[in-house]
Amino acid sequence: MMVDPQERSVGNPRIEVFFAHQRRQYEPGDRLAVRYVVEGCEGEMIRVIEHSVVWYTEGKGEEDLGVHFFERITDRGAVASAGRDGAFETTLPASPLSYEGLIVKVRWCVRVRLFFASGRDFVSEHVFLVGRIPPARLPPRGL
Amino acid sequence: MLPSPNPFATRYTRPGAMQPLDAAGRPVHAAEMLGRLDRLGGAAAIIGPHGSGKSTLLCRLADAVDAGGGTALRLRLRDGRDGGRVLLAMLRARAGSVVLLDGWETAGRIGGMLARTIARLRGCGLVVTAHGAVGLPMLVRCRTNVALLNAIVDRLPGRSEWYGRLIFPADVAETFAAHGGDIREALFALYDRYERRLRDEGRAGREGREADADGAGPGSGIQEIVGGFSCPGAPGRNLR
Numbered sequence: 487m488m489v490d491p492q493e494r495s496v497g498n499p500r501i502e503v504f505f506a507h508q509r510r511q512y513e514p515g516d517r518l519a520v521r522y523v524v525e526g527c528e529g530e531m532i533r534v535i536e537h538s539v540v541w542y543t544e545g546k547g548e549e550d551l552g553v554h555f556f557e558r559i560t561d562r563g564a565v566a567s568a569g570r571d572g573a574f575e576t577t578l579p580a581s582p583l584s585y586e587g588l589i590v591k592v593r594w595c596v597r598v599r600l601f602f603a604s605g606r607d608f609v610s611e612h613v614f615l616v617g618r619i620p621p622a623r624l625p626p627r628g629l
Numbered sequence: 630m631l632p633s634p635n636p637f638a639t640r641y642t643r644p645g646a647m648q649p650l651d652a653a654g655r656p657v658h659a660a661e662m663l664g665r666l667d668r669l670g671g672a673a674a675i676i677g678p679h680g681s682g683k684s685t686l687l688c689r690l691a692d693a694v695d696a697g698g699g700t701a702l703r704l705r706l707r708d709g710r711d712g713g714r715v716l717l718a719m720l721r722a723r724a725g726s727v728v729l730l731d732g733w734e735t736a737g738r739i740g741g742m743l744a745r746t747i748a749r750l751r752g753c754g755l756v757v758t759a760h761g762a763v764g765l766p767m768l769v770r771c772r773t774n775v776a777l778l779n780a781i782v783d784r785l786p787g788r789s790e791w792y793g794r795l796i797f798p799a800d801v802a803e804t805f806a807a808h809g810g811d812i813r814e815a816l817f818a819l820y821d822r823y824e825r826r827l828r829d830e831g832r833a834g835r836e837g838r839e840a841d842a843d844g845a846g847p848g849s850g851i852q853e854i855v856g857g858f859s860c861p862g863a864p865g866r867n868l869r
Contacts, residue, residue, distance in 0.1 A: 509630075510631060542640070544638045544640045545635075545639065546817050548639065548643075586632050591632065591634075591635075591638075593632070615631065615632075623828070624825060624828050
């Protein structure tokens with residue numbers, strides 16, 4: 487949902503994610519390992535952190551979504567640490583592969599979500615590629 | 630290079646992803662509308678033609694109900710077979726919740742009467758979307774104009790990176806006119822124009838590079854062109 491920044495903004499948080507693979511290009515079965523750094527949350531108490539690896543469709547139709555990996559950190563000590571920087575990893579599945587279609591696209595992304603004690607939350611998404619399917623080409627004009 | 634998102638994809642334009650705007654392109658204040666719903670007795674209709682923003686507004690009202698501590702029950706009637714499911718959900722609704730029903734006409738006359746009766750008996754508010762008068766007070770009438778479509782386009786992610794390069798002011802006016810003011814269809818048409826021009830741009834760039842490289846092999850089109858702009862879902866985007 488595109489929300490008003492005024493409604494849910496918390497300071498000026500920013501999450502930088504670092505992928506182990508150059509160019510964020512992975513193959514099915516690869517180990518996806520990421521680490522991240524959280525900035526701009528000084529003075530805000532983080533209550534829960536969620537890490538996930540998901541795929542979703544993007545295009546003209548209804549969106550589809552699959553959660554491949556999910557973990558929720560609620561332990562106070564772990565949250566305090568992961569609220570500054572953290573890491574997680576998972577093995578990527580055989581499918582779906584990233585795809586740049588005309589009507590529909592399949593995207594993979596890493597998400598880090600912070601839930602603040604104030605009740606607000608902040609999500610950071612970072613796209614990466616699985617597989618090497620060439621992007622769809624346009625049909626010749628006139629078809 | 631990572632792929633670029635299409636800002637006209639439903640991910641960014643579906644009801645719930647966009648903020649509802651009035652005909653002048655200003656944000657609609659859902660809380661004011663809920664106040665009006667109360668004054669109308671708790672049951673009312675959002676009326677307007679296809680693609681005029683009814684579902685977008687309904688979504689926003691549901692969020693406002695939830696944000697205000699109430700309970701919003703979101704229901705959608707796609708066809709007549711959904712009727713039983715919708716009525717059952719209303720029967721199970723918590724007393725005092727607000728039922729937001731998209732696609733009222735699909736319920737038919739008898740289904741509509743049943744839904745109204747159940748809402749009243751359960752003490753629930755009821756907001757429906759419809760294309761014309763449905764025997765409920767009108768909460769708001771949705772209308773469209775090209776200024777509204779322009780305002781929507783202005784708010785799409787990464788605008789500075791594609792407006793004037795892949796999508797032009799004339800595209801907005803043309804697609805609005807071509808689809809009779811149906812904003813949803815106009816956005817789909819803009820999606821197609823964006824895809825075509827992005828690929829055309831990539832092809833042109835590739836051909837230029839091939840010429841420079843004296844016959845180097847073709848690249849992979851779209852992935853060579855744009856590294857993605859800052860928007861929900863784009864590489865490295867921080868969502869709020």
